[in-house]
Amino acid sequence: MSPISIYLHIPFCTTRCAYCDFNTYAGLENLIPAYVASLAKEIRGVGGYSVPPRMPGADGKAHGPSAHSVYFGGGTPSLLSVDQVAQILEAIRDGFGLLPGSEITLEANPGSVDLALLEGYRRIGVNRLSLGVQSSHPGELRLLERGHTFPDVIQAVLAARKAGFTNVSLDLIFGLPYQTITAWKESLLRALSLDPDHVSLYALSLEFGTPMHAWVGRGLLPEPDPDLAAEMYARAASLLDEGGFQHYEISNWAGRSGSGEGNGSFAACRHNLQYWRNRPYLGFGAGAHGYAAGVRYANVRSPSGYVRRIEAGAGYNYPVSPAVADQRDVPLSTEMNETMMLGLRLLDEGVDESAFKERFGVGIEEAFPKPMKRLQEDGLVRWDEGHLRLTESTIFIANQAFCLFV
Ligand code: SF4
Known part of the structure; x- marks a missing residue:
């Protein structure tokens, strides 16, 4: 694990x-x-x-x-x-x-x-x-x-x-x-x-x-x-x-x-x-967010409300606790989109093609044919030794690249 x-x-x-x-x-x-x-x-x-x-x-x-x-x-x-x-x-x-x-x-x-x-x-x-x-x-x-x-x-x-x-x-x-x-x-x-x-x-x-x-x-x-x-x-x-x-x-x-x-x-x-890298993390405390076991969740924001919910005790079911006020399952397609949007923020590492394939069973170009064609034609991304990265000039307009994966 x-x-x-x-x-x-x-x-x-x-x-x-x-x-x-x-x-x-x-x-x-x-x-x-x-x-x-x-x-x-x-x-x-x-x-x-x-x-x-x-x-x-x-x-x-x-x-x-x-x-x-x-x-x-x-x-x-x-x-x-x-x-x-x-x-x-x-x-x-x-x-x-x-x-x-x-x-x-x-x-x-x-x-x-x-x-x-x-x-x-x-x-x-x-x-x-x-x-x-x-x-x-x-x-x-x-x-x-x-x-x-x-x-x-x-x-x-x-x-x-x-x-x-x-x-x-x-x-x-x-x-x-x-x-x-x-x-x-x-x-x-x-x-x-x-x-x-x-x-x-x-x-x-x-x-x-x-x-x-x-x-x-x-x-x-x-x-x-x-x-x-x-x-x-x-x-x-x-x-x-x-x-x-x-x-x-x-x-x-x-x-x-x-x-x-x-x-x-x-x-x-x-x-x-x-x-x-869109990997699992748990958030604890008032207003904390977490993402694990295919679930994104957010705890109740009020500190006193948080204490009351935890003291009441019941409702633990990994990864959520009784303090969770909002939760949603993350479908595979969303997980793939999020992996792209988050990974492209990493300027050196970018999104690793082999890690992506291992995780989703499909390569980046195959998973996103249209967005990838557009990004490459517009010169917003480049491949480098199996990693997809933003080009240097794209850093200032990175949202244009990210929104193709929303
Ligand atoms: S109010 Fe607190 S959390 Fe907000 S910026 Fe100031 S020190 Fe940071």
Whole structure:
């Protein structure tokens, strides 16, 4: 049985950022202990009710399929104490088992970590830290209503290194209102001066219901300029290329840390590769999504509703738990489409023809004769040593290629 990945959603933040539409809540920190207990219960419940064969672990307990990556996302997972993260990892070991060398990532806000906390996370097995940097400019951080400063980022990276993290990823946002190319380059270069192992860059997206969306709607802020954002992306891609990073996914670059997944010693994120390869993952916690055993599902979004459902107890049927609010079977044709859309995001790896054939019993050209003809005629994709990849110029218009597989 191929290994799975496990996502844990931690829906707590001390304040809400102006652009954020994630499933996260400020002022609910008193719910954290009950929430962690429910997470552990949900994990053990789903693991214990794994589809056959139920696999006996080394300790004689029932285990679901073993995991090779775990990702604490949010929200702000660094609001959890070391003991709370340890309780969740223990439940994963009980329910599923963790393969040796598993990647265990925890997202952290630079202002919410110190050396003692990071040493504690490292001690219990967390081995990858993802820090939300977003910008190095105080004005931009204020506009985003982030609760940290760039000096906090520097301190967090230094503390992470001191605590023994050899895989540190930094996230930045571009295309902000009033942001210039010069300011964006400064942010990126300052982030790169911290020698990250991995970098994720996202264009600002104005989401309905966020304060920033309202400010733009009322004319208080200019609309983000998509052409300028494309220019920022292109400049960033060349700076990262000059810096020796591998652009392995549209928004992600891996440095040479030797501690990650992917080509050679590049530090690609194993957990996210699982999504892009359309391989199974389980999501636990409020609003978490999962995909396993041919089912896609989403848990109820409210943290207190989640705790209530898990406490009520009944309704485990791998991969779903009593917290699932929405589920659908994924037919084979949809799985094939999704494998193409997700796999083409991987710029180096693309979609592997032999893996596709092994999985679906049919080659890519045979499965998608019309879309493939169109993509090749328009020069949007190319074959390279048995892998179908986006061409370089297509990265900017990748959605045109993806929509052929919808
Ligand atoms: S810290 Fe992250 S999850 Fe929390 S409000 Fe800000 S952007 Fe959203």
